[in-house]
Amino acid sequence: MSADPYDADRPREACGVAGVWGPAGRHAAPVREMLVALQHRGQESAGIAVGTGAALVARHGAGTVAQALPDLDGLPEGPVAIGHVRYATHGARDGLAGAQPVVLDRPPLALAHNGTLVDPHTAPGAEAVEPAGCSTDSELLARLLLAARMAAGLDTRAALHEVLPTLRGAYALVLTDGENLYGVRDPHGFRPLALGRRDDTWLLASETAAVTAVGGEVVRELEPGEVLSIGAHGTTSSRIEAPDAKTAACLFEYVYFARADSTLSGRSVYRARYRAGQALADYAPVGGEPRPVVVATPETARVAADGYAERAGLSVVQGLLRPGAVGRSFIAGDGAAREQTVRRKLVPVPDAVAGRRVVLVDDSLVRGTTMRTVARLLRDAGAVEVHLRIASPPYRWPCFYGVDTGRPAELLAARLPITELAGQLDCDSVVFLSLDRLTEAVGGDSSGYCTACLTGRYPTAVPAAFAAPAVGCGPEARSETALASRATAE
Numbered sequence: 001m002s003a004d005p006y007d008a009d010r011p012r013e014a015c016g017v018a019g020v021w022g023p024a025g026r027h028a029a030p031v032r033e034m035l036v037a038l039q040h041r042g043q044e045s046a047g048i049a050v051g052t053g054a055a056l057v058a059r060h061g062a063g064t065v066a067q068a069l070p071d072l073d074g075l076p077e078g079p080v081a082i083g084h085v086r087y088a089t090h091g092a093r094d095g096l097a098g099a100q101p102v103v104l105d106r107p108p109l110a111l112a113h114n115g116t117l118v119d120p121h122t123a124p125g126a127e128a129v130e131p132a133g134c135s136t137d138s139e140l141l142a143r144l145l146l147a148a149r150m151a152a153g154l155d156t157r158a159a160l161h162e163v164l165p166t167l168r169g170a171y172a173l174v175l176t177d178g179e180n181l182y183g184v185r186d187p188h189g190f191r192p193l194a195l196g197r198r199d200d201t202w203l204l205a206s207e208t209a210a211v212t213a214v215g216g217e218v219v220r221e222l223e224p225g226e227v228l229s230i231g232a233h234g235t236t237s238s239r240i241e242a243p244d245a246k247t248a249a250c251l252f253e254y255v256y257f258a259r260a261d262s263t264l265s266g267r268s269v270y271r272a273r274y275r276a277g278q279a280l281a282d283y284a285p286v287g288g289e290p291r292p293v294v295v296a297t298p299e300t301a302r303v304a305a306d307g308y309a310e311r312a313g314l315s316v317v318q319g320l321l322r323p324g325a326v327g328r329s330f331i332a333g334d335g336a337a338r339e340q341t342v343r344r345k346l347v348p349v350p351d352a353v354a355g356r357r358v359v360l361v362d363d364s365l366v367r368g369t370t371m372r373t374v375a376r377l378l379r380d381a382g383a384v385e386v387h388l389r390i391a392s393p394p395y396r397w398p399c400f401y402g403v404d405t406g407r408p409a410e411l412l413a414a415r416l417p418i419t420e421l422a423g424q425l426d427c428d429s430v431v432f433l434s435l436d437r438l439t440e441a442v443g444g445d446s447s448g449y450c451t452a453c454l455t456g457r458y459p460t461a462v463p464a465a466f467a468a469p470a471v472g473c474g475p476e477a478r479s480e481t482a483l484a485s486r487a488t489a490e
Contacts, residue, residue, distance in 0.1 A: 015041060015042050015084060015085065015086050015087065015100070015112075015113065015114040015115075015206075015402070016035065016038030016039075016040075016041030016042050016084070016085045016114060016205075016206040016207070016210070017038075017082070017083070017084055017112040017113070017114050017172060017173070017174040017193070017204070017205070017206050018031050018034035018035055018038065018082065018083045018084075018112075018174065018203075018204065018205045018206070018210060019031065019080070019081065019082040019083070019112070019174035019175075019176065019181050019183065019203070019204040019205075020034075020080065020081050020082075020181070020201060020202070020203055020204075021079060021080045021176075021180070021181035021201070021202045021230045021231065022079070022199075022200055022201030022202060023079065023200060023201075024200075024201060025077040025078055025079060026077050027050065027077075027078070027079075027080065027081035027201075028048050028050050028072045028075040028081050029072060030081075030198075030201075030203070030214045031048050031081045031082065031083040032048060032065060032069055032072065032083065033213060033214045034083065034203070034205050034210040034211070034213060034214055035048075035065045035069075035083045035084070035085050035210075036065050036066075036213070037205075037207070037209055037210040037213035037214075037259075038085055038205065038206055038207060038210050039064060039065055039085060040257075040259060041085055041087070041114075041206060041207075041257065042084075042085035042086040042087045043063070043064050043085070043087065044062065044063070044086055044087050045060065045061065045062050045063070045068060045085070045086045045096055045098075045099035045100075046060070046061060046063075046064065046065045046068035046069055046083070046084065046085045046086070046099075047059060047060035047061070047068070047069075047083060047084050047099050047100055047101050047112075048069060048072075048075060048081060048082070048083040048101070049081065049082050049083075049101040049103050049110035049176065050075050050076055050077075050078045050080070050081045051078045051079060051080040051081065051108070051110070051176045051177070051178035051179060052076050052077070052078035052079075052178065053078065053079065053178055053179050054108070054178060055105075055108055055178060056103050056105065056108045056109075056110050056176070056178055057074070057075060057076055057078075058101060058103045058110065059072075059074065059075060060096060060099040060100075061096070061099075062096050062099070065085060078178075079179060079231075079232075080176045080178070080179065080180065080181045080231075081176075082101050082110055082112050082174045082175065082176050082181070083101070083112065084099075084100035084101050084112035084113075084174075086098065086099060086100060087404060097135070098135055098136045098138070098139075100112050100113065100138060102136075102138055102139045102142040104142055104143065104146050107146070107149055107150070107177065108177055108178040109142060109145060109146050109149070109156070109175065109176075109177055110175065110176050110178075111138060111141065111142040111145070111173060111174075111175045112173065112174045112175070113137075113138035113141065113171055113172075113173055114170075114171070114172040114173075114191045114193075114206055114402060115169065115170030115171040115172055115186065115190060115191045115401060115402035116137060116169055116170055116400060116401055116402040117137040117140070117141060117167050117168070117169040117170075117171065118168045118169035118400050118401075118460060118461070118462055118463070119168065119169075119463065120137045120140050120141065120167055120169070121140070123144065123163075123166045123167050124166050125144055125147055125148070125163075126140060126144065128147065129143035129144060129146075129147055137169075141163070141167070141171070141173075144163045145159045145160065145163050145175075146159075148162050148163050155177075156175065156177045156180065156182060156229075157182065157227060157229050157236070157238070160175075160182065160184060160227050160240075161227065161238065161240065161241075164184070164186075164227075164240050165240055165241050165242060168460050168461070169186065169190075169400070169401060169460065170186055170188070170190035170191050170250075170401035170402045171184065171185075171186045171190075171191070172184070172185050172186070172190075172191035172192065172193040172206060172222075173185075173193075174193075174204050179231060179232075180229055180230060180231035180233075181202065181204065181229075181230040181231065182227065182228065182229055182230070183195065183204040183222055183226075183227075183228040183230075184222075184226070184227050184228070184240075185222045185223065185224050185225065185226055186224065186225065186240075186245075187224050187225035187240055187242035187245030188224060188245050188246065188247060188248040188249075188450070188459055188460070189223070189224030189225070189247050189248065189249050190248060190249065190250055190401045190402065190450060190459075191206070191250065191253075191401070191402060192206055192207060192221060192249070192253060192258070192264050193205075193206060193221065193222045194206070194207060194208045194210075194211055194218060194220075194221045194222070195211075195218075195219045195220055195221070195222060195228065196208070196211030196212075196216035196217060196218050196219055197216060197217055197219050198214065198215055198216040198217065201216075202230045202235070203216045204228075204230075207258055207259055207262040207264075208221070208262045208263050208264075209258075209259040209261045209262040212261075218263070221263075221264070221265065221266070223239075224245070224247050224249075225239045225240045225242055225245065226238070226239060226240075227239070227240060246447075246459055247448040248448070248449065248450035248459035249264070249265060249448060249449055249450060250401065250403070250449070250450050251438070251439070251442065251449040251450060251451050251454075252364070252392075252403065252453065253269070254267075254269055254272040254273070254442045255273070255276070255363050255364055255391065255392045255438070256300055256363045256364055256392075257403075260273060260300075260303050265444060267442065267443050267444060270303055272441055272442040272443065273303035273304045273307065273363070273391070274303050274304070274306060274307035275307060275440075275441035275442075276304050276307065276391040276392070276433060276437075276438055276441040276442070277303065277304035277305060277306060277307025277308040277309075277310075277311070277361065277391055278307040278308065278310065278311040278441070279433060279437040279438070279440070279441050280304065280307075280308050280361070280389050280390075280391050280431075280433045280437075281307070281308045281309075281310075281311035281312040282311060283431070283433060283434065283437055284389050284431035284433075285312060286312075286357070286359050286387045286389075286429075288357070290356070290357060291314060291357075292314060292356065292357035292358060292359045292385070292387065293314060293315050293316070293317045293319070293352070293353065293356050293357070293358060293359070294308055294309040294312070294314050294315065294316045294317070294358075294359045294361060295316075295317060295318075295319035295320055295352070295353065295358050295359070295360050295361070295378070296316070296320070296361050296362075297320060297346075297360065297361070297362040297363075297374065298320055298321070298322040298346075299322065300363050301361050301362045301363045301391065304361055304363055304391040305361035308359065308361050308389065308391075312359075314359065317349075317352040317353065318349060318352055319348060319349050319352040319353040319358060319378060319381070319383075320346050320347070320348055320349070320374070320377070320378070321346070321347045321348075321349060322345060322346055322347070323345075323347060342370045342373045342374070342377075343373065343377065346374060346377060347377075348377045348378055348380065348381035349381065350381040350382050352381075353378055353381050353382055353383040354381060354382025354383070355382055355384060356382075356383060356384065357383070357384055357385040357387070358378055358383045358385065358386050358387065359387050359389055360374070360375070360378065360386055360387065360388050360389065360427070361389050361390075361391065362388065362389075362390055362391070363390070363391050363392060364390060364391075364392045364395060365388075365390050365394070365395060365412060365413065365432070366395045366405055366411060366412070367410050367411065367412060368412030368413075368421075368424070368425060371388070371425045371427075372424065372425045372426050375388070375425055375426040375427050376426055379426070385428045386426070386427045386428055387427065387428050387429045387430075387431075388422075388425060388427040388429070388430045388431075389431055389433075390430070390431070390432045390433065391433050391438075392432065392433055392438055392454070393432050393433060393434060393435045393438065393454045394413030394414075394418065394432050394454070395411055395413055395414075395453055395454065396408070396411055396413050396414040396453070396454065396456065397411070397414070397452055397453050397454070397455070397456045398411070398453070399452065399453050400452075400458070400462045400463065401450065401452075403453070405453060412424070413432075418430070418432070435451060435454055435455070439451075
């Protein structure tokens, strides 16, 4: 299974995780429903593992949740269940390669991971467990935890506290040892993780929208560095030792990754996007007559487009449609074939744009491989001008924390000066929202966000060269890759 070229033009969040603990014992179904609510975070594989106390039973499949887990036959009842949806970030996308949860036995352990560990192969004990055939950083982490439990007789919570301080990178984890449910965020808080409750059942999920999707009430979001244990004992919270870790929540969760009905750090994703659109209208208005209309690139830019139009006093029109039943497409080998695939994915509406000047609003521009085709679609439908407005800054640096962005050479704004982008994309003008205006729109302390993809300032040391694995939930950095001295904690 391959990514279609329209989606490949955007940054791709690697994974979504979910977990349920409670006495009722029928938890595979709510985990599956939460995975459906997190489907936007991963569409190449899905899996569920159910803990029965002494054992784990798992199901994995390729594709969307509906394709991978069409039913829950064969999954038993038990006090705990966890689940995962996944995007491969680089290399082979054969569906089941690297599918999660990772499930190990003797003693039982299942792990669902959102994020990427930076250079995990140098961690203490990694050399001993890697010969077992670890294909991803997530499996390596699971084997390190299992080794710690077996060698020192630790329980799962103690093993987490022993292993995680030796690792660097991004991880939001949902785990089970068959009896208890654990949720963990890395000390930087790169990736989100929310805690919810429905009656006497506890819920964990990558986003609050997944908690509410199953009728749960959001209790709170886990803090950076928190280890939360849930079981018959109740709930226990502790912290990973990381005195120098600086909070660095991913800013692009607000821009693109998270659902608009989610909240992150108590802030509405919808409101952040709407305010970013308003700020973009102030920062980059399109003057002249006749007055333009605003068109959003479906679906994630619609909120920003609404904000832009409201602030600018312009009308929003549905100038582009994205039919829902087109299906996934393989990336074709030449430009003409790729363009034709995009034309199947996005359909212009001539009655909305013919004879009009168009302000095309998008949330981000990463590779730029399809935006030129999008502009041509609007022109072919009769638009007389196309002015591209991006509700985030230029994306110039690769992410090492669980997002598929590509190598620097693949990032359009890293290859070309901003002044040349309009010609490259067949637009009359191109303007990006500035970083300070974006962080102001999102709210909170601007120093608490990871902006590495926009600024090149990474919160941790990262590989100097972009090493892409064949499979995995993120760009794993092998131990032989030198660390960039400039990219140390700020």
